[in-house]
Amino acid sequence: MNGPSRCLSVNRGVLAIVLAAIAAAGLCSTVAAAPTVDAHGQLTDPALQTRFERITGELRCLVCQNESIADSNADLAVDLREQVREMLAAGKSDDAIFTFMTDRYGEFVRFRPPLEPKTLLIWGAPFLMLLLGGFIVFRVVRQRSRMPLDDGPAIGP
Amino acid sequence: MWKFLLPFAAFVALAVLFAFGLNPNRDIHALPSPLIGKPAPSFTLTDVLDPARPVSNAALKGQVYVLNVWATWCVPCREEQEALLAISQKHIVPIIGLNWKDQRERAKQWLQRYGNPYQAVAFDGDGRTAIEWGVYGAPETYLVDQHGQVIFKFISPMTQEVWEREFLPRIAAARRGGV
Numbered sequence: 001m002n003g004p005s006r007c008l009s010v011n012r013g014v015l016a017i018v019l020a021a022i023a024a025a026g027l028c029s030t031v032a033a034a035p036t037v038d039a040h041g042q043l044t045d046p047a048l049q050t051r052f053e054r055i056t057g058e059l060r061c062l063v064c065q066n067e068s069i070a071d072s073n074a075d076l077a078v079d080l081r082e083q084v085r086e087m088l089a090a091g092k093s094d095d096a097i098f099t100f101m102t103d104r105y106g107e108f109v110r111f112r113p114p115l116e117p118k119t120l121l122i123w124g125a126p127f128l129m130l131l132l133g134g135f136i137v138f139r140v141v142r143q144r145s146r147m148p149l150d151d152g153p154a155i156g157p
Numbered sequence: 158m159w160k161f162l163l164p165f166a167a168f169v170a171l172a173v174l175f176a177f178g179l180n181p182n183r184d185i186h187a188l189p190s191p192l193i194g195k196p197a198p199s200f201t202l203t204d205v206l207d208p209a210r211p212v213s214n215a216a217l218k219g220q221v222y223v224l225n226v227w228a229t230w231c232v233p234c235r236e237e238q239e240a241l242l243a244i245s246q247k248h249i250v251p252i253i254g255l256n257w258k259d260q261r262e263r264a265k266q267w268l269q270r271y272g273n274p275y276q277a278v279a280f281d282g283d284g285r286t287a288i289e290w291g292v293y294g295a296p297e298t299y300l301v302d303q304h305g306q307v308i309f310k311f312i313s314p315m316t317q318e319v320w321e322r323e324f325l326p327r328i329a330a331a332r333r334g335g336v
Binding site for chain 1: 190191258285290291
């Protein structure tokens with residue numbers, strides 16, 4: 001964050017420094033927060049905006065459960081986007097933001113739940129299905145290959 | 158043998174799945190709150206009726222209380238109003254209102270018109286406190302024990318029946334267990 005340092009560099013002169021010191025706590029916090037978002041509500045730092053888009057795309061909107069908070073227009077999604085934006089601007093890591101959300105709304109908010117013992121079935125299900133399907137195909141193919149070839153009506157003369 | 162058993166097993170598995178999934182009594186939007194068993198998020202807001210009067214749940218430490226999230230834009234909140242009023246008249250636990258993303262004037266009018274079951278109503282205009290509590294719809298009702306821990310969350314309008322079935326036993330248990 002370059003917010004507080006910018007606050008001081010703009011104000012030159014003793015008076016300004018005194019004023020800045022007085023206003024530091026109140027003013028700097030608002031001034032520092034303001035320029036991180038542009039007129040379109042986008043984070044001015046493109047790297048942060050990219051992270052913002054990725055994170056909000058992976059968080060479920062609980063009002064309209066099949067949309068992410070990036071896509072949803074629900075009031076709550078708007079609030080949560082704002083929350084994510086602020087946390088990014090405050091220098092929070094992706095993990096910290098996901099933890100913040102799951103602490104409050106539960107694992108269900110994550111479209112991509114972390115791999116852990118209780119989510120093993122979710123992550124493992126596609127592989128289990130593949131194994132099961134493979135096994136069935138294997139059985140059927142083997143069974144057919146054992147059948148006599150001439151069980152249909154004879155083709156030749 | 159397998160030819161008969163496999164389809165039968167598949168049938169039973171599907172029947173169980175559908176019995177659970179298609180149960181009309183199951184609210185598919187109700188999610189378990191990760192807050193259960195955790196300390197209730199603290200808040201200090203102002204009262205809807207008096208912007209000069211602070212409402213903080215820190216003041217409630219040491220007693221079991223109910224936090225009810227509502228708003229004037231929330232139609233089902235109107236439904237639970239009568240039940241809340243009846244419950245509040247028995248003075249079993251204090252009921253604190255959390256007025257979520259609303260307007261002060263509208264909230265005031267609502268309380269004057271339909272009655273006020275709350276000991277205090279915290280005004281959460283920007284919804285920040287609601288995010289801390291993991292609120293994702295209204296009405297929602299939380300039960301907090303005397304140690305400041307969330308012990309239950311109910312999603313849907315409160316009714317006398319729900320109060321007696323879900324809340325009273327938990328309040329009694331919390332009081333037996335502590336202090």
